[in-house]
Amino acid sequence: MNNLLKLENQVCFPLYALSREVTQLYRPFLDDLGLTYPQYLVMLILWEENQQTVNQLGEKLYLDSGTLTPLLKRMEQKRIITRTRSTADERVVIISVTDIGEKMKEKATCIPAKLVEALGLSIDDLNQLKQIVTKALKR
Amino acid sequence: MNNLLKLENQVCFPLYALSREVTQLYRPFLDDLGLTYPQYLVMLILWEENQQTVNQLGEKLYLDSGTLTPLLKRMEQKRIITRTRSTADERVVIISVTDIGEKMKEKATCIPAKLVEALGLSIDDLNQLKQIVTKALKR
DNA sequence: CACAATTATATTGTGCACAATCTATATTTG
């Protein structure tokens, strides 16, 4: 048997499984806000700096318009963001947080800490995880 | 500004991004086999030990029948697996690799090495990544 | 300036992921 083909010897499978597991850990907290995990990521970006184009969001999240357009439309329907064409360049759509979306931020402040707790890793392990994963991502 | 809510300070976002990135790295190799990444994972399990129930696959992959049933049906259509009800327990569906599916294994042997290369991480980093991710997954 | 090339977003189609529910079979228990 080719040992490299055993599931337990895969590096990528635990990564795939953990990524989904973590999304599950977020779910109860995000349910309270009525957000999905990718929608939460969009809100993080906009809370940090409002008014971003679809392209800018896509570059930060590594997502294309095929994913973002419908996702942003759903967020617009929830009245937490607006989508407006730029007058300077009609191709561009600018995404802005509404007052409702801005108010969610306060309720979201506790989420990172709750997630760290739910993950059950020490701060050291957490930093190591972030460092090595970020390193792998940077190539 | 609450720094904990900045995208760059998230631990989980790089994990989510890397998981998708890795799936993209697999794509060209898996395209040659006509498999998606989750389908490839199913094949890894079956190549290791043929004849597994949907439940057993689900426990190993952390997936439920809502995901697996349609996925396995697509694999059945490609003639790489069969789905047969157990006669001992009519609730159970047994998944088996066909000859066609078995032959794919040879073409797949090179994939793990190619992926390690594509990831561009040293063996040490790779082991560290696996160890810490597996540790986080085990809780 | 016309036209070719580029850019930004949208659309279409496929395949997961997962919650919620359903169905059929098996097991437990009174």
Add this chain to the structure above:
DNA sequence: CAAATATAGATTGTGCACAATATAATTGTG
């Protein structure tokens, strides 16, 4: 043994991801 319970898998519906393509606006070039 019959009714209650549990289990295995299937179904339905929603929301990503992402490839491929389309559309419309902008920019570059002869």
